[in-house]
Amino acid sequence: MWGTLVAFGYLLGAYLAARRARQQKLDEKIVWDLAFWLFIAAFVGARLFHVVFYEPAYYLANPLAAIDLRQPGFAIEGGFLACAAVFFWFVKKKKLDWMAYADTLTWGIPWGCGVGRIGCFLIHDHPGTLSHFVLAVKYPDGQTRHDLGLYLSLAGFVIGCLFLALDRKRHHPGFFFGMFILLDSFTRLWFDFYRIVDVTYGHLTPTQWVSIPLMIVGGVIAFRPDLLRHLQRKA
Numbered sequence: 001m002w003g004t005l006v007a008f009g010y011l012l013g014a015y016l017a018a019r020r021a022r023q024q025k026l027d028e029k030i031v032w033d034l035a036f037w038l039f040i041a042a043f044v045g046a047r048l049f050h051v052v053f054y055e056p057a058y059y060l061a062n063p064l065a066a067i068d069l070r071q072p073g074f075a076i077e078g079g080f081l082a083c084a085a086v087f088f089w090f091v092k093k094k095k096l097d098w099m100a101y102a103d104t105l106t107w108g109i110p111w112g113c114g115v116g117r118i119g120c121f122l123i124h125d126h127p128g129t130l131s132h133f134v135l136a137v138k139y140p141d142g143q144t145r146h147d148l149g150l151y152l153s154l155a156g157f158v159i160g161c162l163f164l165a166l167d168r169k170r171h172h173p174g175f176f177f178g179m180f181i182l183l184d185s186f187t188r189l190w191f192d193f194y195r196i197v198d199v200t201y202g203h204l205t206p207t208q209w210v211s212i213p214l215m216i217v218g219g220v221i222a223f224r225p226d227l228l229r230h231l232q233r234k235a
Contacts, residue, residue, distance in 0.1 A: 005119030010039060013112025020107040026100060034090060034105060041086040042079035049078020053184075053206035054199050072125065076113075077207045077214075080086040106177045108164065113184075114156030120149030128194035142232035146194045155187045178221025185218060203219065 016037040021031045050073040051059045051066045059066045087105070091098040120126055124139060128146025135154075136145040162183075163176055189211040192198065198205045220227055 001122050002119035002125070006116040006124070008115070009044075009112040009116030009119075010035075012115055013108035016108035016111055017105045020096050020104045024100065024104060026104055030094070030096065030101065031104060034087065034101070037090060038083045038105075041082040043074065045082020045085075046074035046076055046079035048227045049075040049081070049206070053067075053078075075207060077210045081210070097173065099177065102177040103173055106180045107163065109180060110156045110158075110160035112156075113162060114153050116148050117153035117156060121147055121153055122149075125149065126152070127196055128191075129196055131174075131194075145185065148191050148195060151191055153186070154186075155191075159183050172225045174221050174225060178223070181214055181218030182222055183218075186213040189215070 014032065017035070018028045018031045021028045031189075047066070047069070054075065055073065063070055087102070088098065090096075091101055119139075124137070124147060126148035127139065128148050129153075130143060131146045132144065133146065135146075135150060136144045137150065138144050159180065163179070166179070189208050190213075192205045192208045195205065198207075201209065
C-alpha cells in the first residue's frame with residue numbers, strides 16, 4: 001500500500017510539473033528527464049539519510065541491510081537534499097534557468113507528497129504522542145495518537161492549494177521553490193515534536209536539525225531574491 005501510493009504520488013507530481021512547464025513555456029521533456037533522475041536520487045538520498053542519522057549502529061552491524069529496499073527506513077528530507085544536488089548538476093550541465101525549472105518542479109511536489117503520505121497514514125508508520133485531538137487516530141493497540149502520516153498528507157494538500165491561490169499574482173522566478181522549502185521545513189520542524197520513535201540529537205530529530213537552516217534558505221529564495229542574486233555573484 002505504501003509503495004503504491006508513493007509511486008502514484010510521484011507520477012502525479014511529475015505530471016503536474018510537466019503541465020506547469022507547458023503553461024510557463026518551458027521544455028516539458030526536460031521536466032520528465034529530471035523526474036527520472038530525481039526519482040533515483042530521492043530514494044538513494046532518503047535511504048542514506050536514514051542509515052547515517054537514524055540507525056547508524058544497526059547498519060554498521062548489518063551493512064547489507066542498508067541496500068535491502070524491502071526493509072523500511074527512508075527519510076524524505078534526505079531525498080530532497082539528494083534531489084537538490086542532482087537538480088543543480090543537471091541544470092548546470094544543460095545551462096538552464098534553474099529558478100524557472102525549480103519553480104516548475106516544485107509545483108507538483110505538494111500534491112505528490114499529499115498522495116504519497118496517505119500510504120504512510122494507512123500503515124501507521126509515523127506514530128505520534130497520545131492525544132484526544134479531533135484528527136487523532138486509534139491505533140491497532142487501542143490507543144489514540146497523533147498520526148503524522150495523516151498530518152503530513154494534509155500539509156501537502158494545504159500547500160498545494162496555497163500555491164494555487166498565490167498563483168493569481170505574478171511572482172519572481174524561484175518564489176514557489178522558496179515557499180515550498182520554507183513551508184515544508186516548518187511543518188517538519190513542528191510535527192516532529194510529536195514523534196515517539198525517532199532518534200534525537202540535542203532534543204531534536206535529524207529532520208528538525210536540517211529543517212532549521214532550510215527554513216532560512218527558503219525564506220531568502222522566496223522573499224529576498226535580491227540577496228540571493230548578490231550571494232550568487234559573490235560565489
